[in-house]
Amino acid sequence: MKWLGAALLGGSLLLPPFLAGDFYINLASQILIAAIFALSLNLLVGFGGMTSLGHASYLGVAAYVSALLTSRYGLGHGSAALISISGTVAMAAFFGVIALRATGLGFLMITLALSQVLWGLAYRMSNVTNGDNGITGLTRPAPFGISLDNPVAFYWFVLVVTVIAFAMMMVFVSSVFGSSLKGVRDQSRRMAALGFNPWLIRWITFVYAGFWGAIAGLLYVYYHKYIHPSSLSTTSSAEALLGVIAGGSGTLGGPAVGAALVLLLKNYASAYIERWNMLLGLVFLFIVLVMPAGIVPGFSKLMAGLRRGPR
Amino acid sequence: MQFWIIQGLNSLSLGGLLFLLSSGFSLIFGLMRLANLTHGAFFMLGTYFAAIALRSFDGLNLWVVAIGAGIIVAVLGGLFERLVLTRLKANPLGQVLVTLGMSFIIADACLMIWGGDSIPVPTPQDLQAPTRLFGFVFPTYRLVLVGLAIVVAIALYYLLERTRLGAMIRAGVDDRQMARAVGIPVSNLFTIVFCLGAGIAGAAGALGGPILSAYPGLDADMLPLALIVVILGGIGSLLGAFVGSFVIGFIYTFGTALFPELAYIILFLPMIVVIAFRPQGLFGRVGA
Numbered sequence: 001m002k003w004l005g006a007a008l009l010g011g012s013l014l015l016p017p018f019l020a021g022d023f024y025i026n027l028a029s030q031i032l033i034a035a036i037f038a039l040s041l042n043l044l045v046g047f048g049g050m051t052s053l054g055h056a057s058y059l060g061v062a063a064y065v066s067a068l069l070t071s072r073y074g075l076g077h078g079s080a081a082l083i084s085i086s087g088t089v090a091m092a093a094f095f096g097v098i099a100l101r102a103t104g105l106g107f108l109m110i111t112l113a114l115s116q117v118l119w120g121l122a123y124r125m126s127n128v129t130n131g132d133n134g135i136t137g138l139t140r141p142a143p144f145g146i147s148l149d150n151p152v153a154f155y156w157f158v159l160v161v162t163v164i165a166f167a168m169m170m171v172f173v174s175s176v177f178g179s180s181l182k183g184v185r186d187q188s189r190r191m192a193a194l195g196f197n198p199w200l201i202r203w204i205t206f207v208y209a210g211f212w213g214a215i216a217g218l219l220y221v222y223y224h225k226y227i228h229p230s231s232l233s234t235t236s237s238a239e240a241l242l243g244v245i246a247g248g249s250g251t252l253g254g255p256a257v258g259a260a261l262v263l264l265l266k267n268y269a270s271a272y273i274e275r276w277n278m279l280l281g282l283v284f285l286f287i288v289l290v291m292p293a294g295i296v297p298g299f300s301k302l303m304a305g306l307r308r309g310p311r
Numbered sequence: 312m313q314f315w316i317i318q319g320l321n322s323l324s325l326g327g328l329l330f331l332l333s334s335g336f337s338l339i340f341g342l343m344r345l346a347n348l349t350h351g352a353f354f355m356l357g358t359y360f361a362a363i364a365l366r367s368f369d370g371l372n373l374w375v376v377a378i379g380a381g382i383i384v385a386v387l388g389g390l391f392e393r394l395v396l397t398r399l400k401a402n403p404l405g406q407v408l409v410t411l412g413m414s415f416i417i418a419d420a421c422l423m424i425w426g427g428d429s430i431p432v433p434t435p436q437d438l439q440a441p442t443r444l445f446g447f448v449f450p451t452y453r454l455v456l457v458g459l460a461i462v463v464a465i466a467l468y469y470l471l472e473r474t475r476l477g478a479m480i481r482a483g484v485d486d487r488q489m490a491r492a493v494g495i496p497v498s499n500l501f502t503i504v505f506c507l508g509a510g511i512a513g514a515a516g517a518l519g520g521p522i523l524s525a526y527p528g529l530d531a532d533m534l535p536l537a538l539i540v541v542i543l544g545g546i547g548s549l550l551g552a553f554v555g556s557f558v559i560g561f562i563y564t565f566g567t568a569l570f571p572e573l574a575y576i577i578l579f580l581p582m583i584v585v586i587a588f589r590p591q592g593l594f595g596r597v598g599a
Contacts, residue, residue, distance in 0.1 A: 235415070241408070281411075288399065
C-alpha cells in the first residue's frame, strides 16, 4: 500500500512536462522548491523538536549571495553556488551556536530575532542589496551546457535536486544519527545520561537543515531570476512552517505535501484577493485549532479507520 | 555635543517605548509561558487608533486617546485569549503559532482598512514647544515619554510586589500547579495578565505615535526590538525588560545615527554576547 502510493507519487512527478503547459510546469517547479525548503525545516521542527521561526534566513541569504556574486561580481554560477552554499552553512553553524543556547520558546524567539535582523539588513543596506527594489536581471545556470531557461528543462533540474534532497534527508533521519536525534527530541536528559551529547546532535541537525535551506534558496533565486527582502521575512519563514505543520511535522513526506498546499493556496488565492497575509493567518488558526496533527497524519488515520471497516 | 545629547534623549525615549512594549511581553511570557508574537501588532493597533481618532475628532487629546487605545486593545487581547488561546492550553507550540497567525491577520487588516501610506500622529499642542535645560533644547514630548515609562515601571513594580493580585501572579509564575492547589484562579490570572500586557502595548503604540507615526510594517519593526530586549534582559523579568529596553534604545538610536546601514548588525551584538555568557538573560532565572 505504502509502495503503491510512493510509485503513484513518483509517476505523477514525471508527468507534468508531458501533459501540462508552461504555467503548470512552472508551478510544479515552485512546489518542488517549496517542498525541499519545508523538508529541511522539518528536520528541525519534526525530528529535532526545535521550532524555528527563522528558516527563511538560509533560503534568503543563499539566494542573495548567489544573486550578488553572479550579477555584480561577474562570477560563474558554479563558483557562486559553492560560495553561497558554504557561506550559508557557515552562517547556520554560527546561528546554531547562538540559538541552541536555548530550547523551546527561547530557541524560537532567538531564531525569529536573528532572521528579522537579516531581513532589516536586506532592506536597509540598499547599496549592497538594492533595498526594496530587490536584485533583478539574474540568470539561470547552465549545468553541462544545458540551458535551464525553458520551463521543462528547469523542471527536470529541480526534480533531480529534489529527489537527491529527499533521499539524503530520508537517509539522515533513518540513520543511527536520526534515531539519536529523535531520542534527544523526546528525552534529552536520558540521552545525555546514556552518553550522547544532545547539544552536538541538535547543532549538527541545525547546520544540515541550513544546508538544505541554502539549496532551496539557490533554486528559488534561479527560478525567479529576482530576489527581494521579502524572501527573508517572517511571512516566508511562517509559510514554510505552516507547510510543515499542515503536512504533519515529523513525518517524512508530509511537509512536502503541506508545502505544496500552501503554495497552491497562495497562487490561487492571490489570483482573486490581495490579502494573502490575512489568509495565511487564518489558515494558521484553522490548522492549529482543527488539525493540530496535520493533514497527512489526519488522512492516514482516516484511511486506517476505513480499512478496519465501519464500526 | 548637541548631537550626543539629543541622540541620548532620543535613545531614552525609544527605550521608554520599548519598555512599555516589552514589559507586557515579558509579563505574559513569565506567567503563561507564551511567546506572544501578536505583541507588535497590538502596538501597531494602538498607533493606528491614535492616528485615526486624532484625525477624525477635534477635541480629543493624545492622553485620552492613549487610554482609549489601551482599553480597546486590552479588550481585543482578552477576547483572543479567552476564545483561542485557552483552547490550546496543552499545546505551547500551537499557542505561539496562533499568535503569529493573529499578527498576520491584524497587520493585513490594518493595511486593508487604513492603506499603505503612513499616517502621522500629532504631538500634543502644549508639548510642542521645546524645553530648555542646561542650555540645551529638548523636544518636550520625548522627555514626557521617558517620564511616563518610568511611572509605568514603578506602577507595574508596585502591582507585582505590593498587591494581592501581584502576589497571586508571582505565585503563578513560580509554580502554576501549586498556585492552583491553594485556590488561586490561575486561568483568570492568565486573562488579566494578557489584557494588561496587550493594553500596555496598545497605549504604548498610541504614545509612540508622535515619534513613529502609523505605517504598515510598524509591527514587524517593533516586535524584533521587543524580542531582543527580553532575550537580553531575561524573559519574564520586569527589571530585565527595563534595563534591556534602555540598552537597546541607546544601541539602536546611536547605531542608526552613526552607522545607518549597520544598525541592525549592531543590535545583534549585545544579544549574542549576553546569550553566550548568560543564556537566561541578564536578569532571568535559570529554568524560568
